[in-house]
Amino acid sequence: MCHRVPNGKHLVLGRLICLQNLSLRRWWDSERPICFVLNYDRIFITKTLQTELKEPLSSLTFSFDLGQDEVNAITTAMKEYEGLTCVQFTPWTGEDDYLAIQSLDGCWSYIGYYGGSQAVSLLKGFCAYNGGVQHELNHALGFYHEHNRSDRDDYVTIMYQYISPENIGNFDKISTNNLGVDYDYSSILHYAGNAFSNTSGQNTIVPHPNPNVPIGQSYGLSNLDVLKINRLYGCDECSTLLSAPNGTLTSTNYPSNYQNNANCVWLIRTPSDQVTLSFNAFNVQKSQSCTDYIRVYDGATTSAPMILDKTCGTGPLPVMIASTNRMLVEFVTDSAITAPGFKATYSTVQCGGTFYTPSRNVTTPNYPKSYPPNLDCQFIITAPTSYKVALNINNFFVEKSANCQYDYLEIYDGNSMSAPKIGSRYCSYQVFNVMVSSGRSMLLRFHSDASVQMYGFTASYNFGE
Known part of the structure; x- marks a missing residue:
């Protein structure tokens, strides 16, 4: 049932709303931050959101009874706000007003700002996941269902x-x-x-008019959710959220020249699996220091590890695979010369990765235990310019079949499956010689069918001239 709250406050309990006064209060910009405490580590939002009366929100507080899984889900959900809006998170310094994020008696939040210890309940095991967290935080930011x-x-x-x-x-x-x-x-x-x-x-x-339109989802913010936050809080953000399983992204005005002084991000957040990104066209004004550039991150914000560092010029870029279902693309331009920009497509893979660092290991999932059925993994290894990839498969045991038709490994001399194969398909028990790419990239594709799983493989690589 609904909680009783003081006059003028709005409380959302799970999917229930108790409304007593519909005058919406929102957070607003000021010099003071929105804060939260993460267990014993205190963090807050730097783009202050406060009431129409300019009363500042101080902190968002996580109670001590939240476990590490809940903490991870909350921080991951908050990072999407950081990457796509002007709501940012930084250390708390002891302000009086705050959101107290705890595991209480359900999944609920007040709508808008009321000051003091303002509760947000994320019941453990029920709503402390990405979509549940963002649902309640959007209420706290002032939004109704x-x-x-x-x-x-x-x-x-x-x-x-x-x-x-x-x-x-x-x-x-x-x-x-x-x-x-x-x-x-x-x-x-x-x-x-x-x-x-x-x-x-x-x-x-x-x-209506189409009763078959899907409604409601629990993955997280939609692109229009992001737009509403940015408009309500006056965020001057160039940001796009891409949440479909696959899609396309382009620079502004593509294929015409992009605009000057842009700072844009695209957050790709697929429902599951790992994001893979391919650039179909790339033409960004080239300069010695890449004043116009693109970066790609293995996560939801620019604080995540980089998959692709500052890049400009023309020509093909390697296929990139994130370690999760989130990837952030950042595009920055200066006030001088422009160019057509880029067009890219994204989709998902079940496993794999993009490898740029020297001397790492590559393995099938679960190795040395049996790999799962129905896999399609891509491992893309890219060396620095003028270097080559030397691959050493140390152990290999994959289901044996005629022409390796069921489970197999394919190795390509390049960064896509349109590149020439090195050998044919590999299966069964094999001993390999070291394989060296002709250029700077190599792609490994591993496939398994629905039956009979073996141990898979483990490989290592290094870069050489």
């Missing part, structure tokens, strides 16, 4: 006949400032179609 918007009747029909009387209030239409942003079926704040249904197989929210 999407289906409560003032214009919702233009986009969805509420099926009251399938909602019990005690739950009707969760579907109230609210007088909201929609910030000129389209209705977002994919918002992290949109209810699922069957939310609070009292009849099996019947939805309580039906999109």
